Amino acid sequence: MTRLSLIPVEILYSIFSLLNKSDVSRLSRTCKQIHQQATPRLWRSYHNYNQQPYNAFLRAIVTNPGRAKHVEELHTSNVSEDDPREISENDIQSFQSAVSNLSLPDEFKDRLNEGIKEGYSDPMLALLLCKLPNLKNLFLYRPDICDLICELFGHANSGKFSGLDNLRRFSIETTDISCAVGTVRDYGGVLNMAHEVQIVQLNDETMSPSQFQEGSSAVEHLHILEGGMGTDAMRVFTQSCKTLRTFNYTFGNVNYYDDYFKPQEAVKELERHKDTLEELTMLYDDDRLKQSWYDLTAREWYMGTELQQFTKLKKLRSGMHSLLGLLHAQSAAMETYPANPQADRERPELTDVLPASIEHLTILYADVRIIPHLQKVGVVCKNQFPNLRKVIIGFCSESTEKDIQFEIPGLELSVLYQTPEEREAYVYGREPYSWVGSRIFRD
Structure with missing residues (x-):
């Protein structure tokens, strides 16, 4: 064991990283020194995905x-007020004793x-959150009724x-986009505290301003995936953030009659962060999003020069x-795309x-x-875009012949040919249970 003590901690951590949790657990029981080094890794992250009780x-x-x-990350799923679990008297007494020591209202x-006495998961998780002083990452997957968690x-x-x-x-991440409105609104407290927030399936035209006061939120990196927000909701989010460095938004499968915000409106609302924003995703489903009751050539339908x-x-x-107001030729929305030569110019x-x-x-x-x-970007790149290094183009396979030969000198160019199914998989x-899981965010 004397020789073992000479191994740098970094090397031990590298060894632990190659093992699954059960193997690390067995290894930790071999000696006191290994146990001391392995314990933080064993307890760093807890995953509860199968509605297991928290007991x-x-x-x-x-x-x-x-x-x-040691617990820094907590992943949970299906927290529900309607699914009580059996709990022993010893656990009830132990947990209630822990509650009595909390500095919270009576x-x-x-x-x-x-x-806790009834065995509900909502109070169990709320108590657990109170007992994890170094918790950094919290992932709630498909929560149901979480009144006590939200109040906490x-x-x-x-x-x-x-x-x-x-x-x-x-x-x-909500279960169903149709019921996401109330769920996300109730989490206003934590959305004000965290520095990075991911919301999957948010459908809210008018996010309640009472939950987000202007300039009150610590959020710097905001990912809203598979969502559908109205302009008012967009404004609430952008105004509440003191400093926004990342805004990633992908449009989900929502009711097309909703008055969701458009690219130009998003850029206008984000202007208050124009001196800090470093990463922007504004990705709509161009295959089927645009509808006949909108003037698709209108200026508001693409970002513009702002x-x-x-x-x-x-x-x-x-x-x-969204960048240039051009729909690929085989898009279903092209059937209602009005011809407007003036707008084209x-x-x-x-x-x-x-x-x-x-x-x-x-x-x-x-296309x-x-x-x-x-190609015009390539011509002016050295003078106008001196930092541009990488470009990814996703061609629609039904609108574009494969193996198009073109290059942009000085730039790393990646070309994709995607079917509608591949486009949907690529974006959504x-x-x-992952942070920013879509491939689009790992390009």
Whole structure:
């Protein structure tokens, strides 16, 4: 064991990273030195994906607070008020004793105790959150009724509770976009506290302003995936953030009659962060999004030249239509695309859209009409876009012949040929329980 003590900690951690949790657990029982190094890794992250009761994990944390300090990440799913679990008398007494030591309002603690006695998961998880002082990442997958959890976030946000001060990343994914409105609104407290927030399936035209006061939110990186927000909701989010560095938005499968915000409106609302925003995704489903009751050639349907004001923007992802007002020829929306030669002449060049700070550009839902725009970018790149290094183009396979030969000198160019199914998978395909899971965010 003396020789083992000479092994650098970094090497031990590398060894642990190659093993699954059960193997690390067995290895930790071989000697005291290994146990001391392996324990933080064993307890760093807890995953509860199968509606398992929280009894065992909560019992381990309550009975041995030393373990709690190692927990930095918590992934949970299907938290429900309507699914009580059997709980032993010993656990009830232990958990209720832990509740009594919390610095929270008595009325809240009474409700925690009552819920614990019945075996509900909402109070169990709320108590667990109170006992994890170093929790940094929290992922709620398909939560149902989480009144106590949301109220706990409210107490933390108002300064009445300090147990979640280290929380940095929060993700919530709803079961069904049709019921996402109330669910996300109730989490206003944690959305004000975390520095990085991911919301999957948000459908809210008018996000309640009472939950998000202007300039109050610590969120710097905001990912809204498979969502559908109205302009008012967009405004609430952008105004509430003090400093926004990332805004990633993908449009989901929502009711087409909703008054969702358009690319130009998004850019206008994001202008308050034009000196800090470094990454922007504005990705709509161009195959079927646009409808006949909208004037698709209207200026508001693409971003326009205002992006040039964003002096720190390095990474931009969007569709050909959202950038330039051009739909690929085989898009279902082309059937209602009104001919308007005047509007066609008013469309900007790509060189007039991109900010000088751009480094990485992704354009999807494209056809051959994007090539002249890219070639012009290449001509002026050295002087106008000196930091641009990588370009990804996603051609629609039904609108574009394969093996198009073109290059942009000095730039790394990646070309994709995507069927409708591949486009949908590329934009929306994601691993459950993951942070920003779509492939588009790993380009």
